[in-house]
Amino acid sequence: MKKYCILFFLLFGTLFIWGQTKPNVIFIYADDLGYGDLSCYGATKIATPHLDKLAKQGIRFTNGHTTSATCTPSRYALMTGSYPWRQQGTGILPGDAALIIPTDKTTLPYLFQKAGYKTGIVGKWHLGLGDAVEKNWNNDIMPGPNEVGFDYSFIFPATADRVPSVFLENHRVLALDSTDPIQVSYSKQVGNDPTGKDHPELLKMKASPGHGHDQTIVNGIGRIGYMSGGTKARWTDEEVPLTFLKKAKDFIEENKNKPFFLYYALTEPHVPRMPSTIFKDKSGLGYRGDVILQLDWAVGEIMKQLQLLGISKNTMIIFSSDNGPVLDDGYQDEAVTRQNGHLPAGPLRGGKYSAFEGGTRVPWIVCWPGTIQPSVSDALVCQVDLLASFSKLLGQSLAASDAPDSYDISNALLGKTKQGRCVLVQQGGALSIVKDNWKYIVPNGNHSFDKLTGIETGSAPVPQLYDLSKDIGEQVNLAESYPEKVKELSQLLQQIKEA
Ligand code: NG6
Ligand code: CA
DSSP: OHHHHHHHIIIIIHHHHHHHHOOEEEEEEESSOOTTSSGGGTOSSSOOHHHHHHHHHSEEESSEEOSBSSHHHHHHHHHHSSOGGGSTTOSSOOTTOOOOSOTTSOOHHHHHHHTTOEEEEEEEOOSOOSSSSSOOTTSOOOSSGGGTTOSEEEEESSOTTBSOOBOEETTEETTOOTTSOOEEESSSOOSSOOBTTTOGGGOSBOBOTTSOOOSBEETTEEOBSEEESOTTTBOOGGGHHHHHHHHHHHHHHHTTTSOEEEEEEOOTTSSSOOOOGGGTTOSSSOHHHHHHHHHHHHHHHHHHHHHHHTOGGGEEEEEEESSOOOSOSSBOSSTTTTOTTOOTTTTOSOOTTOSSHHHHBOOEEEEOTTTSOOEEEOOOEEGGGHHHHHHHHHTOOOOTTSOTTOOOOHHHHTTSOSOOOSEEEEESSSEEEEETTEEEEOOOOSOSEETTTTEEOOOOSSOEEEETTTOTTOOSOOTTTOHHHHHHHHHHHHHHHHO
16 A cells, blocks of 8 residues: 555656646856856855755755756757757857747647746846847847747846847847937948957956957956947946846746746856956956856845745745856866865866866756755756656657757755756767766867866767776776776667667
Protein backbone atom coordinates (compact mmCIF):
# COMPACT_ATOMS: atom_id res chain seq x y z
CA MET A 1 0.00 0.00 0.00
CA LYS A 2 2.79 2.38 1.06
CA LYS A 3 4.50 1.63 -2.24
CA TYR A 4 1.38 2.67 -4.16
CA CYS A 5 1.02 5.86 -2.12
CA ILE A 6 4.60 6.84 -2.95
CA LEU A 7 4.04 6.02 -6.60
CA PHE A 8 0.84 8.04 -6.64
CA PHE A 9 2.61 11.04 -5.09
CA LEU A 10 5.50 10.84 -7.56
CA LEU A 11 3.07 10.75 -10.45
CA PHE A 12 0.54 13.32 -9.37
CA GLY A 13 2.03 15.11 -6.35
CA THR A 14 4.00 17.67 -8.33
CA LEU A 15 1.09 18.45 -10.58
CA PHE A 16 -1.19 18.71 -7.60
CA ILE A 17 1.00 21.16 -5.66
CA TRP A 18 1.55 23.23 -8.78
CA GLY A 19 -2.02 23.14 -10.03
CA GLN A 20 -3.36 24.31 -6.68
CA THR A 21 -1.03 27.20 -6.09
CA LYS A 22 0.16 28.34 -9.54
CA PRO A 23 3.26 29.94 -8.05
CA ASN A 24 4.96 32.91 -9.63
CA VAL A 25 8.28 32.11 -11.24
CA ILE A 26 11.23 34.50 -11.40
CA PHE A 27 14.24 33.42 -13.43
CA ILE A 28 17.24 35.58 -12.53
CA TYR A 29 20.09 35.30 -15.02
CA ALA A 30 23.51 36.76 -14.29
CA ASP A 31 25.88 37.57 -17.16
CA ASP A 32 29.33 35.90 -16.98
CA LEU A 33 29.09 34.94 -13.30
CA GLY A 34 31.38 32.01 -12.51
CA TYR A 35 30.95 28.84 -10.47
CA GLY A 36 33.34 30.23 -7.84
CA ASP A 37 32.00 33.79 -7.67
CA LEU A 38 29.52 33.33 -4.81
CA SER A 39 30.35 32.59 -1.21
CA CYS A 40 27.76 29.80 -1.18
CA TYR A 41 29.83 28.16 -3.94
CA GLY A 42 33.06 28.48 -1.95
CA ALA A 43 34.31 32.02 -2.66
CA THR A 44 36.25 33.35 0.31
CA LYS A 45 37.45 36.70 -1.00
CA ILE A 46 33.94 38.00 -1.62
CA ALA A 47 30.71 37.64 0.36
CA THR A 48 27.33 37.36 -1.34
CA PRO A 49 24.90 37.15 1.59
CA HIS A 50 21.66 37.45 -0.37
CA LEU A 51 22.41 34.68 -2.81
CA ASP A 52 23.78 32.62 0.07
CA LYS A 53 20.42 33.05 1.79
CA LEU A 54 18.57 32.05 -1.38
CA ALA A 55 20.75 28.94 -1.63
CA LYS A 56 20.25 28.12 2.05
CA GLN A 57 16.48 28.32 1.70
CA GLY A 58 16.42 26.32 -1.51
CA ILE A 59 18.40 23.83 -3.56
CA ARG A 60 21.96 24.63 -4.49
CA PHE A 61 22.90 22.62 -7.55
CA THR A 62 26.57 21.68 -7.87
CA ASN A 63 26.27 20.26 -11.39
CA GLY A 64 24.08 22.93 -12.99
CA HIS A 65 24.84 24.07 -16.52
CA THR A 66 24.16 26.41 -19.35
CA THR A 67 24.41 24.80 -22.80
CA SER A 68 27.18 27.10 -23.96
CA ALA A 69 30.16 29.10 -22.79
CA THR A 70 28.86 32.37 -24.27
CA CYS A 71 25.70 34.39 -23.99
CA THR A 72 23.60 34.23 -27.17
CA PRO A 73 23.66 30.44 -27.57
CA SER A 74 22.89 29.88 -23.88
CA ARG A 75 19.93 32.25 -24.07
CA TYR A 76 18.74 30.65 -27.30
CA ALA A 77 18.68 27.26 -25.56
CA LEU A 78 16.87 28.69 -22.54
CA MET A 79 14.16 30.16 -24.74
CA THR A 80 13.75 27.32 -27.24
CA GLY A 81 14.73 24.10 -25.45
CA SER A 82 16.99 23.34 -28.38
CA TYR A 83 20.78 22.98 -28.47
CA PRO A 84 22.06 26.13 -30.16
CA TRP A 85 24.71 24.38 -32.22
CA ARG A 86 21.89 22.75 -34.23
CA GLN A 87 21.07 26.15 -35.65
CA GLN A 88 23.35 28.42 -37.71
CA GLY A 89 23.66 32.02 -36.55
CA THR A 90 23.34 31.43 -32.82
CA GLY A 91 26.85 32.68 -31.92
CA ILE A 92 27.49 35.98 -30.08
CA LEU A 93 25.29 38.49 -31.93
CA PRO A 94 26.13 42.08 -32.85
CA GLY A 95 23.80 44.75 -31.51
CA ASP A 96 21.97 45.21 -34.81
CA ALA A 97 21.22 41.52 -35.45
CA ALA A 98 17.76 40.30 -36.44
CA LEU A 99 15.71 38.16 -34.04
CA ILE A 100 16.94 34.55 -33.99
CA ILE A 101 14.15 33.04 -31.87
CA PRO A 102 11.46 31.46 -34.06
CA THR A 103 8.06 33.11 -33.59
CA ASP A 104 6.13 29.97 -34.54
CA LYS A 105 7.52 27.61 -31.87
CA THR A 106 6.80 27.16 -28.19
CA THR A 107 9.20 29.25 -26.14
CA LEU A 108 9.64 29.24 -22.37
CA PRO A 109 7.60 32.45 -21.81
CA TYR A 110 4.94 31.35 -24.29
CA LEU A 111 4.31 28.25 -22.15
CA PHE A 112 3.60 30.46 -19.15
CA GLN A 113 1.39 32.73 -21.27
CA LYS A 114 -0.63 29.74 -22.41
CA ALA A 115 -1.03 28.68 -18.79
CA GLY A 116 -2.56 32.06 -17.91
CA TYR A 117 0.53 33.75 -16.49
CA LYS A 118 1.50 37.37 -17.07
CA THR A 119 4.99 37.25 -18.58
CA GLY A 120 7.75 39.84 -18.55
CA ILE A 121 11.42 40.24 -19.36
CA VAL A 122 13.61 42.91 -17.82
CA GLY A 123 17.30 43.13 -18.68
CA LYS A 124 19.73 41.92 -21.28
CA TRP A 125 18.21 40.35 -24.40
CA HIS A 126 21.00 39.54 -26.92
CA LEU A 127 18.81 37.44 -29.21
CA GLY A 128 18.33 40.00 -31.99
CA LEU A 129 15.48 42.36 -32.89
CA GLY A 130 13.42 42.89 -36.02
CA ASP A 131 13.52 40.76 -39.13
CA ALA A 132 16.67 42.25 -40.65
CA VAL A 133 19.96 43.83 -39.69
CA GLU A 134 18.88 47.03 -41.43
CA LYS A 135 16.24 48.62 -39.25
CA ASN A 136 14.94 51.98 -38.21
CA TRP A 137 15.71 52.36 -34.50
CA ASN A 138 13.41 55.40 -34.38
CA ASN A 139 10.23 53.45 -35.11
CA ASP A 140 8.62 50.46 -33.46
CA ILE A 141 10.95 47.47 -33.78
CA MET A 142 9.52 43.97 -34.10
CA PRO A 143 9.57 41.02 -33.88
CA GLY A 144 11.33 40.88 -30.53
CA PRO A 145 10.61 39.62 -26.99
CA ASN A 146 6.93 40.59 -27.24
CA GLU A 147 6.49 38.34 -30.28
CA VAL A 148 7.99 35.25 -28.63
CA GLY A 149 5.92 35.13 -25.48
CA PHE A 150 6.53 38.18 -23.30
CA ASP A 151 3.56 40.43 -22.49
CA TYR A 152 5.98 43.07 -21.30
CA SER A 153 9.62 43.77 -22.13
CA PHE A 154 12.17 46.26 -20.87
CA ILE A 155 15.52 45.36 -22.37
CA PHE A 156 18.74 46.47 -23.86
CA PRO A 157 19.31 44.89 -27.25
CA ALA A 158 22.65 43.06 -26.98
CA THR A 159 25.44 43.48 -24.43
CA ALA A 160 26.56 46.35 -22.23
CA ASP A 161 29.64 46.78 -24.43
CA ARG A 162 27.76 46.87 -27.75
CA VAL A 163 25.79 49.71 -29.33
CA PRO A 164 23.05 50.83 -29.40
CA SER A 165 23.47 51.73 -25.72
CA VAL A 166 19.76 52.32 -25.21
CA PHE A 167 16.77 50.67 -23.55
CA LEU A 168 13.68 49.43 -25.34
CA GLU A 169 10.32 49.24 -23.63
CA ASN A 170 8.19 46.81 -25.61
CA HIS A 171 8.77 47.82 -29.24
CA ARG A 172 10.27 51.22 -28.78
CA VAL A 173 13.54 52.80 -27.75
CA LEU A 174 12.98 54.75 -24.55
CA ALA A 175 13.38 58.56 -24.77
CA LEU A 176 13.44 58.80 -28.56
CA ASP A 177 13.87 62.31 -29.94
CA SER A 178 12.80 62.89 -33.54
CA THR A 179 15.28 65.78 -33.85
CA ASP A 180 18.17 63.48 -32.91
CA PRO A 181 17.52 60.17 -34.71
CA ILE A 182 19.48 57.04 -33.85
CA GLN A 183 21.65 55.32 -36.40
CA VAL A 184 23.58 52.12 -35.80
CA SER A 185 26.19 50.28 -37.83
CA TYR A 186 28.66 47.50 -37.26
CA SER A 187 30.41 47.95 -40.60
CA LYS A 188 31.17 51.67 -40.87
CA GLN A 189 31.27 54.79 -38.77
CA VAL A 190 27.99 56.71 -38.66
CA GLY A 191 27.72 60.36 -37.56
CA ASN A 192 30.46 62.32 -35.86
CA ASP A 193 30.66 60.79 -32.42
CA PRO A 194 34.22 60.35 -31.21
CA THR A 195 35.56 56.81 -31.10
CA GLY A 196 37.74 55.23 -28.45
CA LYS A 197 40.33 54.56 -31.14
CA ASP A 198 40.71 58.20 -32.20
CA HIS A 199 40.02 59.83 -28.85
CA PRO A 200 41.40 57.70 -26.02
CA GLU A 201 41.77 60.89 -23.96
CA LEU A 202 37.95 61.01 -23.65
CA LEU A 203 37.67 57.58 -21.99
CA LYS A 204 37.00 57.05 -18.30
CA MET A 205 37.86 53.36 -18.68
CA LYS A 206 40.49 52.30 -21.18
CA ALA A 207 40.01 49.37 -23.54
CA SER A 208 42.42 46.45 -23.17
CA PRO A 209 44.91 46.33 -26.03
CA GLY A 210 43.88 43.96 -28.84
CA HIS A 211 40.25 43.46 -27.79
CA GLY A 212 38.58 46.22 -29.82
CA HIS A 213 35.96 48.04 -27.72
CA ASP A 214 37.28 51.22 -29.29
CA GLN A 215 34.42 52.35 -31.51
CA THR A 216 31.70 54.87 -30.53
CA ILE A 217 32.19 56.33 -27.05
CA VAL A 218 29.05 56.31 -24.90
CA ASN A 219 29.23 57.59 -21.33
CA GLY A 220 33.04 57.77 -21.49
CA ILE A 221 33.39 54.11 -22.54
CA GLY A 222 34.39 52.85 -25.99
CA ARG A 223 31.94 50.29 -27.40
CA ILE A 224 31.80 47.60 -30.05
CA GLY A 225 29.92 49.11 -33.02
CA TYR A 226 29.06 52.62 -34.14
CA MET A 227 26.05 54.72 -33.24
CA SER A 228 24.97 58.31 -33.65
CA GLY A 229 22.04 60.34 -32.32
CA GLY A 230 19.74 59.35 -29.48
CA THR A 231 21.73 61.53 -27.07
CA LYS A 232 18.93 61.54 -24.51
CA ALA A 233 18.18 57.86 -24.96
CA ARG A 234 21.71 56.66 -24.16
CA TRP A 235 22.16 54.91 -20.88
CA THR A 236 24.48 55.77 -18.04
CA ASP A 237 26.27 52.54 -17.14
CA GLU A 238 26.26 53.29 -13.42
CA GLU A 239 22.45 53.37 -13.53
CA VAL A 240 21.68 50.40 -15.79
CA PRO A 241 21.33 47.76 -13.02
CA LEU A 242 19.30 50.15 -10.86
CA THR A 243 16.98 50.81 -13.80
CA PHE A 244 16.52 47.09 -14.41
CA LEU A 245 15.89 46.48 -10.71
CA LYS A 246 13.24 49.22 -10.60
CA LYS A 247 11.50 47.86 -13.71
CA ALA A 248 11.60 44.31 -12.34
CA LYS A 249 10.09 45.48 -9.06
CA ASP A 250 7.41 47.46 -10.90
CA PHE A 251 6.47 44.35 -12.87
CA ILE A 252 6.22 42.29 -9.69
CA GLU A 253 4.16 44.97 -7.94
CA GLU A 254 1.76 45.30 -10.88
CA ASN A 255 1.23 41.57 -11.13
CA LYS A 256 1.33 40.57 -7.49
CA ASN A 257 -2.26 39.36 -7.59
CA LYS A 258 -1.92 37.13 -10.63
CA PRO A 259 0.51 34.39 -11.42
CA PHE A 260 3.49 35.90 -13.23
CA PHE A 261 6.68 34.76 -14.90
CA LEU A 262 9.54 37.25 -14.81
CA TYR A 263 12.80 36.76 -16.67
CA TYR A 264 15.16 39.17 -14.92
CA ALA A 265 18.37 39.24 -16.95
CA LEU A 266 21.08 41.10 -15.06
CA THR A 267 24.03 42.66 -16.85
CA GLU A 268 26.61 42.00 -14.12
CA PRO A 269 29.45 41.08 -14.06
CA HIS A 270 29.76 41.46 -17.87
CA VAL A 271 32.00 44.23 -19.19
CA PRO A 272 32.11 47.19 -19.04
CA ARG A 273 31.98 46.87 -15.27
CA MET A 274 30.95 50.27 -14.02
CA PRO A 275 29.32 49.93 -10.60
CA SER A 276 26.92 52.42 -9.10
CA THR A 277 28.63 54.87 -6.77
CA ILE A 278 27.44 53.03 -3.66
CA PHE A 279 29.25 49.87 -4.74
CA LYS A 280 32.49 51.41 -6.02
CA ASP A 281 35.52 49.96 -4.26
CA LYS A 282 33.40 47.94 -1.85
CA SER A 283 34.76 44.49 -2.67
CA GLY A 284 38.48 45.11 -2.65
CA LEU A 285 38.66 43.12 -5.91
CA GLY A 286 38.17 46.04 -8.29
CA TYR A 287 35.02 46.77 -10.25
CA ARG A 288 34.35 43.12 -11.14
CA GLY A 289 33.99 42.29 -7.47
CA ASP A 290 31.99 45.46 -6.87
CA VAL A 291 29.38 44.61 -9.50
CA ILE A 292 29.05 41.09 -8.07
CA LEU A 293 28.16 42.73 -4.73
CA GLN A 294 25.73 44.90 -6.68
CA LEU A 295 24.02 41.93 -8.32
CA ASP A 296 23.81 40.12 -4.99
CA TRP A 297 22.18 43.22 -3.49
CA ALA A 298 19.66 43.38 -6.36
CA VAL A 299 18.65 39.76 -5.74
CA GLY A 300 18.23 40.64 -2.06
CA GLU A 301 16.00 43.58 -3.01
CA ILE A 302 13.74 41.27 -5.01
CA MET A 303 13.57 38.80 -2.11
CA LYS A 304 12.72 41.65 0.26
CA GLN A 305 9.97 42.89 -2.04
CA LEU A 306 8.39 39.43 -2.28
CA GLN A 307 8.45 39.23 1.50
CA LEU A 308 6.83 42.66 1.91
CA LEU A 309 4.15 41.80 -0.64
CA GLY A 310 3.50 38.54 1.20
CA ILE A 311 4.13 36.44 -1.90
CA SER A 312 7.51 34.88 -1.19
CA LYS A 313 5.95 31.52 -0.32
CA ASN A 314 4.10 31.59 -3.60
CA THR A 315 7.11 32.46 -5.73
CA MET A 316 9.76 30.17 -7.09
CA ILE A 317 13.10 31.87 -7.83
CA ILE A 318 15.61 30.24 -10.12
CA PHE A 319 19.04 31.87 -10.24
CA SER A 320 21.80 31.03 -12.71
CA SER A 321 24.38 32.50 -15.08
CA ASP A 322 24.62 32.43 -18.88
CA ASN A 323 28.24 31.28 -19.07
CA GLY A 324 31.41 31.02 -17.03
CA PRO A 325 33.65 33.83 -15.83
CA VAL A 326 36.30 35.97 -17.50
CA LEU A 327 38.55 38.59 -15.96
CA ASP A 328 39.88 40.60 -18.92
CA ASP A 329 37.08 40.76 -21.48
CA GLY A 330 37.99 44.05 -23.11
CA TYR A 331 38.61 46.82 -20.58
CA GLN A 332 41.36 47.75 -18.16
CA ASP A 333 39.17 47.54 -15.08
CA GLU A 334 41.67 45.96 -12.63
CA ALA A 335 39.85 42.60 -12.62
CA VAL A 336 43.20 40.94 -13.23
CA THR A 337 45.46 43.14 -11.12
CA ARG A 338 43.17 43.13 -8.08
CA GLN A 339 42.11 39.48 -8.27
CA ASN A 340 43.61 38.99 -4.80
CA GLY A 341 43.43 35.20 -4.95
CA HIS A 342 39.73 35.11 -5.89
CA LEU A 343 39.01 32.15 -8.19
CA PRO A 344 35.97 33.07 -10.32
CA ALA A 345 35.58 29.52 -11.64
CA GLY A 346 36.31 27.96 -8.24
CA PRO A 347 37.84 24.50 -8.66
CA LEU A 348 36.96 24.32 -12.37
CA ARG A 349 39.31 24.64 -15.31
CA GLY A 350 38.73 27.24 -18.03
CA GLY A 351 36.04 29.92 -18.01
CA LYS A 352 33.91 31.85 -20.47
CA TYR A 353 34.46 30.63 -24.09
CA SER A 354 35.95 27.34 -22.83
CA ALA A 355 35.03 23.69 -23.39
CA PHE A 356 36.28 22.91 -19.89
CA GLU A 357 33.73 22.89 -17.05
CA GLY A 358 34.50 26.53 -16.21
CA GLY A 359 32.67 27.47 -19.42
CA THR A 360 29.26 25.97 -18.70
CA ARG A 361 29.06 24.78 -15.09
CA VAL A 362 27.61 27.77 -13.28
CA PRO A 363 25.77 28.73 -10.09
CA TRP A 364 22.27 27.22 -10.16
CA ILE A 365 19.86 27.82 -7.30
CA VAL A 366 16.15 27.04 -7.01
CA CYS A 367 14.20 28.44 -4.09
CA TRP A 368 10.52 28.12 -3.22
CA PRO A 369 10.19 28.66 0.52
CA GLY A 370 7.79 26.33 2.27
CA THR A 371 7.50 23.94 -0.67
CA ILE A 372 11.04 22.97 -1.62
CA GLN A 373 13.13 21.45 1.16
CA PRO A 374 16.56 23.09 1.42
CA SER A 375 19.34 20.85 0.13
CA VAL A 376 22.41 20.57 -2.04
CA SER A 377 21.92 18.55 -5.20
CA ASP A 378 24.45 17.07 -7.59
CA ALA A 379 21.79 16.31 -10.19
CA LEU A 380 22.94 17.15 -13.73
CA VAL A 381 20.63 19.99 -14.77
CA CYS A 382 20.77 22.41 -17.67
CA GLN A 383 18.91 25.59 -18.58
CA VAL A 384 17.77 23.96 -21.83
CA ASP A 385 15.61 21.74 -19.59
CA LEU A 386 13.45 24.50 -18.14
CA LEU A 387 11.10 24.36 -21.11
CA ALA A 388 10.19 20.67 -20.80
CA SER A 389 10.13 20.92 -17.01
CA PHE A 390 7.70 23.81 -16.98
CA SER A 391 5.64 22.20 -19.71
CA LYS A 392 5.14 19.36 -17.22
CA LEU A 393 4.55 21.59 -14.19
CA LEU A 394 2.16 23.90 -16.02
CA GLY A 395 0.36 21.03 -17.71
CA GLN A 396 1.00 22.52 -21.15
CA SER A 397 1.81 20.11 -23.92
CA LEU A 398 4.59 20.60 -26.44
CA ALA A 399 4.41 19.86 -30.15
CA ALA A 400 6.70 17.04 -31.31
CA SER A 401 8.99 19.54 -33.05
CA ASP A 402 9.26 21.84 -30.00
CA ALA A 403 12.15 21.82 -27.55
CA PRO A 404 13.92 18.75 -28.95
CA ASP A 405 16.78 18.83 -26.44
CA SER A 406 14.83 19.71 -23.32
CA TYR A 407 14.33 17.08 -20.59
CA ASP A 408 11.76 17.14 -17.85
CA ILE A 409 13.88 17.64 -14.73
CA SER A 410 10.99 19.03 -12.66
CA ASN A 411 11.43 16.47 -9.90
CA ALA A 412 15.08 17.48 -9.49
CA LEU A 413 14.07 21.17 -9.45
CA LEU A 414 11.57 20.46 -6.69
CA GLY A 415 14.10 18.38 -4.74
CA LYS A 416 12.17 15.13 -5.09
CA THR A 417 15.14 13.39 -6.66
CA LYS A 418 18.84 13.93 -7.20
CA GLN A 419 18.57 12.38 -10.63
CA GLY A 420 18.75 15.01 -13.38
CA ARG A 421 19.33 14.42 -17.05
CA CYS A 422 21.61 11.51 -18.04
CA VAL A 423 23.60 13.07 -20.85
CA LEU A 424 24.55 16.65 -21.65
CA VAL A 425 26.26 18.16 -24.67
CA GLN A 426 28.27 21.25 -23.77
CA GLN A 427 29.44 23.93 -26.18
CA GLY A 428 32.72 25.78 -25.59
CA GLY A 429 34.73 26.42 -28.79
CA ALA A 430 34.65 22.61 -29.10
CA LEU A 431 31.70 20.39 -28.28
CA SER A 432 31.89 17.97 -25.38
CA ILE A 433 29.58 15.36 -23.98
CA VAL A 434 29.06 14.30 -20.35
CA LYS A 435 27.51 11.04 -19.20
CA ASP A 436 27.79 9.43 -15.75
CA ASN A 437 30.44 12.01 -14.89
CA TRP A 438 32.65 10.99 -17.81
CA LYS A 439 33.40 13.94 -20.06
CA TYR A 440 34.69 13.67 -23.59
CA ILE A 441 35.91 16.75 -25.48
CA VAL A 442 36.01 16.43 -29.25
CA PRO A 443 39.51 16.96 -30.67
CA ASN A 444 39.91 20.08 -32.76
CA GLY A 445 42.61 22.31 -34.16
CA ASN A 446 41.84 25.56 -32.33
CA HIS A 447 44.42 27.16 -30.05
CA SER A 448 44.41 25.81 -26.50
CA PHE A 449 44.97 29.14 -24.79
CA ASP A 450 43.37 32.48 -25.56
CA LYS A 451 45.99 35.13 -24.90
CA LEU A 452 43.51 38.02 -24.91
CA THR A 453 41.34 36.70 -22.09
CA GLY A 454 43.94 34.46 -20.46
CA ILE A 455 41.55 31.50 -20.62
CA GLU A 456 42.29 27.87 -21.50
CA THR A 457 39.88 27.09 -24.32
CA GLY A 458 39.68 23.34 -23.73
CA SER A 459 40.61 22.72 -27.36
CA ALA A 460 43.24 20.10 -28.18
CA PRO A 461 44.14 18.16 -31.34
CA VAL A 462 43.72 14.89 -29.42
CA PRO A 463 40.63 13.39 -27.75
CA GLN A 464 40.23 14.38 -24.10
CA LEU A 465 38.46 12.27 -21.50
CA TYR A 466 38.00 13.27 -17.88
CA ASP A 467 36.43 11.51 -14.92
CA LEU A 468 34.60 14.43 -13.30
CA SER A 469 33.67 12.33 -10.25
CA LYS A 470 37.35 12.32 -9.21
CA ASP A 471 38.79 15.13 -11.29
CA ILE A 472 36.43 18.10 -11.43
CA GLY A 473 39.40 20.28 -12.47
CA GLU A 474 39.97 18.20 -15.65
CA GLN A 475 43.68 17.72 -15.00
CA VAL A 476 44.22 14.11 -16.07
CA ASN A 477 43.36 13.18 -19.64
CA LEU A 478 42.31 9.51 -19.53
CA ALA A 479 41.56 9.13 -23.25
CA GLU A 480 44.50 6.80 -23.92
CA SER A 481 43.68 4.60 -20.92
CA TYR A 482 39.99 4.23 -21.77
CA PRO A 483 39.67 4.02 -25.58
CA GLU A 484 36.31 2.19 -25.28
CA LYS A 485 34.85 5.05 -23.24
CA VAL A 486 36.09 7.55 -25.82
CA LYS A 487 34.46 5.51 -28.58
CA GLU A 488 31.18 5.15 -26.69
CA LEU A 489 30.90 8.87 -25.92
CA SER A 490 31.97 9.98 -29.37
CA GLN A 491 29.34 7.69 -30.93
CA LEU A 492 26.69 8.94 -28.55
CA LEU A 493 27.52 12.53 -29.43
CA GLN A 494 27.25 11.66 -33.10
CA GLN A 495 23.80 10.12 -32.53
CA ILE A 496 22.61 13.22 -30.66
CA LYS A 497 23.93 15.48 -33.42
CA GLU A 498 22.08 13.46 -36.04
CA ALA A 499 18.83 13.19 -34.03
C1 NG6 B 1 33.22 39.11 -27.40
C2 NG6 B 1 33.81 40.39 -26.84
C3 NG6 B 1 33.60 40.39 -25.34
C4 NG6 B 1 32.13 40.18 -25.01
C5 NG6 B 1 31.62 38.94 -25.70
C6 NG6 B 1 30.15 38.72 -25.51
C7 NG6 B 1 35.77 41.03 -28.18
C8 NG6 B 1 37.25 40.86 -28.38
N1 NG6 B 1 35.26 40.40 -27.12
O1 NG6 B 1 33.33 39.10 -28.78
O2 NG6 B 1 34.04 41.61 -24.80
O3 NG6 B 1 31.38 41.28 -25.41
O4 NG6 B 1 31.84 39.03 -27.08
O5 NG6 B 1 29.89 38.29 -24.24
O6 NG6 B 1 35.11 41.71 -28.94
S1 NG6 B 1 28.57 37.46 -23.97
O7 NG6 B 1 28.57 37.19 -22.55
O8 NG6 B 1 27.48 38.34 -24.36
O9 NG6 B 1 28.66 36.26 -24.76
CA1 CA C 1 27.49 36.18 -20.83
